[in-house]
Amino acid sequence: MHTEPSLSVVLAGGGTAGHISPLLAIASAVRDARPDARLLAVGTPAGMEARLVPAAGLDLATISRVPFPRRPSLDLLRLPGRLAGAVRQAGAILDEAEADVLVGVGGYVCTPMYLAAWRRKIPIVIHEANARPGLANRVGALLGGQVAVAFAGTRLAGARHVGMPMRPGISGLDRSAARAAARTALGLDPERPTLIVTGGSSGAQSINRTLTASVGALAGAGIQILHITGRGKAVHDADGAPLAAPGYRQVEYVDGMETVYAAADLLLARSGAATVCEVAAVGVPAVFVPLPVGNGEQALNAAGLVAAGGALIVADTAFTPGWVRDHIIALVQDPDRLARMSASSRQLGIRNADRRMAELVLEAADHDRSASPKAASPKAKSVKQHGRKR
Structure with a gap:
């Protein structure tokens, strides 16, 4: 007899505390709502997430950083190859995590993660923190991700205004x-x-x-x-x-x-x-x-x-x-x-954005699982080749 596998949520983002703080708040709210959920954060090796995410007790996998050059240069010529390599790394992480949903909060890591999830038809949930959205989250929105924003005036198609996820120690x-x-x-x-x-x-x-x-x-x-x-x-x-x-x-x-x-x-x-x-x-x-x-x-x-x-x-x-x-x-x-x-x-002030984001994440994951349920499978192994940390 097969049992339903636990929910697998992958959260991508990093580079600055402005991305990492809402990621951690969303992760905590998801864990509160679904204690059985398996959570994995994905960032880059050089971002602040390499220190802050493991310190918060969350597993971290890393992929290569792929900045988008703002003007013509040799880096621009190298971009397609670098991006393709990062998308392959992202796909391997999603596969091994058996991801039910990808949550993105912005930063360099998100574009390859969004592309890899889109190819696998994994639902994408996006949180945009800034009033002027970043490139990665604009890409994610174009790929059909559900979009939530911190500021009511942020221009992203179909965006829901949920506020900024933050720690209960601040919101309360x-x-x-x-x-x-x-x-x-x-x-x-x-x-x-x-x-x-x-x-x-x-x-x-x-x-x-x-x-x-x-x-x-x-x-x-x-x-x-x-x-x-x-x-x-x-x-x-x-x-x-x-x-x-x-x-x-x-x-x-x-x-x-x-x-x-x-x-x-x-x-x-x-x-x-x-x-x-x-x-x-x-x-x-x-x-x-x-x-x-x-x-x-x-x-x-x-x-x-x-x-x-x-x-x-x-x-x-x-x-x-x-x-x-x-x-x-x-x-x-x-x-x-x-x-x-x-x-x-x-x-x-909005003081429940973490819980509102968790509801969106669980709604997207559960809808996808009910539409195309996964076969039961063993718990994902450690992603050593991708630098998972705890």
Whole structure:
């Protein structure tokens, strides 16, 4: 007598924390909904996923990174061969995993994974995090994938607006209840007005420079600052010593952004998709300084929250010590305005996107299995030749 094989879900994406965080949140929600499901993540060997995915307890297989050149070059001539090789690697992983469904969140790894799944008629479910969709997810949508988006205005045919999958520790955060303990944990005074500045996991040199020049004015106004500089990007004074001032503290990294969101009266940050969506979910007032490179997606990410009154936005070139003095000091000292921003932000926040994505994934997989049930087969072997890690 044959028994029904357990559900096999393959999740592809990586390169940056902005792709990996929603992937892990979706994986966790799928596991909660279907504890019997076999989960496998697929990334590239050089991306952040090589560290973050195994650390989250999820198996990882890797395929070759195939960047798409933006202009004519030798790399463009090599692209067809490289892509074909990556598609073969992707297909071998899907076959050995006996995948029922492929979930893609964007990044270099997704295009070959989408192509390999399409050839095998494996259903594809896509999550697009940015307001302006990336190339890989545009390809996946053209191949017939079901599309979910974090921002309502994202232009992908047939897209459903589900929000940004995030960890329950963030989506369920009560900032008021957690504030005092969060400030203590971060080495801050629980009672002082608090500005927290971050450029993301890799830091932001222009933000760091402006803040370094503004510490005196901020401290003089009674504002304490936690400056998350980014790994390897500590800031120094004119003598080369780590910058120090009354009420100012710098760290390279904070593990667990919910602590940051709870502690901050105001957050100053880049406007990556995950940051914007998390800010809205928890209702922390924010000032966004969009990354000035790329295709302008960071400014688009922030546009809805800014229009709703939950955040301010300033161009990277306009973010100067004078702007800090004229705008941020007065804002941090105005609790009524901060409260209005927080309320406006939370009205836009979506806090169940992980569960909504899990429902889409299970619906796609179960529909495919009922239409063409698989024969029972042994559990997939370890994909050593493709670099599976745990």
